[in-house]
Amino acid sequence: MILIKKITTVVLFIFANVLLAQDGKVEKGHENFENYSFSPAIDIYKRVAEQGYQSPELYQRMADSYYFKGDLNESAAWYEKLYNSNKNLASEYYFRYAHALKAIGNITEARKIMDEFVRSKPTDNRSVILASNQNYLNKIEKNSNRYNVSLLKQNTLKSDYGAAFYKDKIVFASTRNTGVLSKNIHKWDNESFTELYVASIEKDGQLSNPTKFSKTINSKFHEATPALSPDGKTLYFTRNNYIDKKRKKDNEGLTRLKIYRATLNSANEWGNIIEMPFNSDAYSCAHPALNRTGDKMYFASDMPGTIGASDIFEVDLFLDGTVSTPKNLGREINTEGRETFPYISEDGVLYFSSDGLPGLGGLDVFAAKFKNDSTFSFVENIGSPINSSMDDFNYIININNRLGHFSSNRLGGKGGDDIYTLEELSPLNSINTTNNVIIVKDLDTKEVIANAVVSLKDLENIEVKNSNTSAKGSVAFDKIPLQQYLAKVKKEGYATNEKIVNAFAKEQIIFLEKEIYEASLGDDLGKILKLSPILFDTNKWNIRGDAGFEIAKVVAAMTVHPKLKIAIRSHTDNRGTAQSNMILSEKRAQSTMAFMLSKGISADRLTAKGYGESEPVVACEDLYCNDEALQKNRRSEFIIIE
Template structure:
């Protein structure tokens, strides 16, 4: 009887355990379903319940951490990623490390964040973020240098809800908010369990003077409307909206309602109408956050369309005269990383501001700036520093150089709502001009002699000459370049083959480039002295010696280099002495010195049939210093020489 009770107890335990396991799996599957739909708020609730029931895995912690991360709940995200790294070390991915480092920055734990970023960079050496981290030895110090340029104050029309995405419109602003407008049956978005966003205006016209008014129903729907930009004449507006077709939202294959950019035109009655979606939108990826170039011929936006490097990239597209569009172009890896780049804005002076959590920052999304030159996006990327940037998300930055005033949004702790708009004044402009000094010498590659009067030019990447200079009496030059762009530095000299080096975008540190030019050809014929053509120094021998001295080896090596370059070149080495000493002895000594020079060259690989030698003693003096004439040692040295006469 007791045995039957035992088996019954075991059976009940197994059945109960199976029921519990099945319930956990069902709950976990539901959480994963919400996660895949980007419904992060309900996913968080479900994952927490699963954890409370005692089940944990690397995948669960990763998805819970990501859900917190994308909802900007960085404290909770940091705790979750920390647990993942501690408990499942072997299963931690590069992206886990990166997001963990970002959450630590948002908690101002920079030392620990750097430790995690080192681990990230070790396993992702080709990642743009890893390269930037390795090249920025002390990025916090660099950010501090740019800090203090702005004076911030809260926007007076903030609400206890979410207010962000300010956009200049006439004399006021259009911005996005989920503030309560009296709709008691409000829709909620499952990403963050917040109300859906609409567009509002303030101080834009007489009707919105000192009060916030919701834009008309042609623009606002029951789903999201957020970032916007209007043309200078106020007649056209581009804005972001959830994918809505014929009044009904449309999901992609994963059940996600994507974002699209729409264009609205101002009607005669003062209302926005003729709302149309842009042709490069898609049901399978998001296109959002429009911005216009100063001439309004280019639209910038953020997207995760094919060709995106990270979670979202910044793109541009041409706006044609007939209001059609060209093909979207990714701004490239200098701007975009494997993380999030979003919320672009371009000023009248062609400064591109955008938010990113991929470039080195203080935490969350930071605001960055770069100078656009002829649609070249390879300039320095500058973190604008505090107080615009903080350990939280800072984004939707807009600015007018004319007034030095602008607006931005942030979810920092001291705000009134979930997101808040801040007005600011720029007290000190950002300096985008990057100056780099390049110096060096231009020399003959064989003789190493400096080339006086050589031309050194600078050309941009379109092969356009920017500036040039000439080497001085010592063969040196000095140039000042714009290091916000790539440049070619080219050295030229008549009779020589030009040579150039490329200098990419840099941090402006001085650079030395020495050029060694090769002759096009040796412009000489039979009987010419190669030593003079190569501007060789005198080949000296010790008194009463004929072995090659170390200082002379350097000069002879230049002759050897010339013979290697020109295989048909044949030479005769003629050696001479001064008049001091007996003439017969001087003749013998000069022959031995010529033979010693030839033997040295043969030992270095020059064929003997290309060389000849002869000594002339004191029979061919270059000056008046013959026997019986008093001369200085300097004048006597001029006669102790070796010549390399061209035979063929």
């Protein structure tokens, strides 16, 4: 959208038209090299790919790694490579690829791939449901067509957005220029910085007589998204980090966003402007919203503890002017994407915008109903025509007449961002719910696993619930709709697992398999990395393409862990003479080391030796051995020696 570029000196805004400066998703590295923690995942396979190795296995590993990491844009690219390299995929890869395509907006191709999933596994419950509901946006469609919307006539060719109720008026942000002494011009797009305007509301929701809101509030930088206390005497608003004619920057030279508070004095003018105590020069806080009683504030921020690019937080406002420590609303609301522009209606519904929850494209507006314990009974996309393929945000509504406004940069507007009127014709549908318990256990030991992340998604891949297992390995999901779900379970050190669960079953077990292993001196790195056999042609020692791909994984692991030293040990079966086998294995060991040296591993980190047939895995001297047993003896080992 237009104002994604409108960033004063420069902060990446969490305006709906804005991205935060931090992406909130930093991949966790290995905490301690001495632990020798290995995982055949992104860090290893990315390096292998950079060396030019390509294979269906590589595509699948990279795609799954990004998919379970939540980077669906990257996963779509790797699933596409996997799809093009092998048209006979396991059905689950069609399912994941289709959802990754949907996430990046390629709906037509997503439907095509999902059809292939249905054909590949017609008895799967997901296939049964999808076959009878070809439109996988069905849930959003059920919530659609509940509004009348129209473009606000008072929009300009500039950007207008971010409306808030103020008594019987509306306050909004705009880059329009209405004065002789214009506001500073942003050099990026030659538009003015945003200022706050106030206008009267007509019976049909249209606005009239817009004027500048306050000369004491508007500065030479951006102001936007106001929120007013119930008595109308306290104003909270978003501004760049600028107060008392001083602008502050973070360590990278960026001017962040802050929330400020102003009070109405006896002369009916706004003054005593101070910043909220949870602000920081190092991160942004923006888009304040107050509850009906004015004792709670909701806002968007990328402060420490944020799950994604920006999350919605909650603070208590006390009568003495102090506030509580910000509380993240949690994974029921916040995702690895952007959650922003919160608004609390007087009947206690939280409306907000997100590009992390499944939607129609860009930022979509969602509704969430609070329960007494500050959790939510539902979180739902409110559907079209409020939401579109573009960015839709800053939803507000008057619960008495069901009229309100929202902002969007959709096609058909007048400027970059425009304000629209809305009339709600009917509420969201009620939900029939049940309670369900999921227990997570270790596949090998059958012991329960605490603090595993369990995500419940419906069969259209829309997340319904997200929580962590208790010390007893269990998580209870209360009041979920009666249907089947895809349960995804993640835990560091384990491979992510997905399983279809049925809400009618009160208790279900999901097993996780260990993925990360602690290596010790003498361990075979090849086994830890789950290498396929290093194969050589008969009586040959040159590195074949398939063998090179496997050895490249060891090279990548040694690159990640620069203190590792490896002893290469090559073995043969007992066919041929002992002397010829010793010579052949020595040549293969030296050839393997030469290959690794050519890939940048220093010579002081490697040794190589052939053992011929002297150390078989399967004893074949006096017994007949089949090809499988002989293959086990024909092996290469990569033993950790330091």
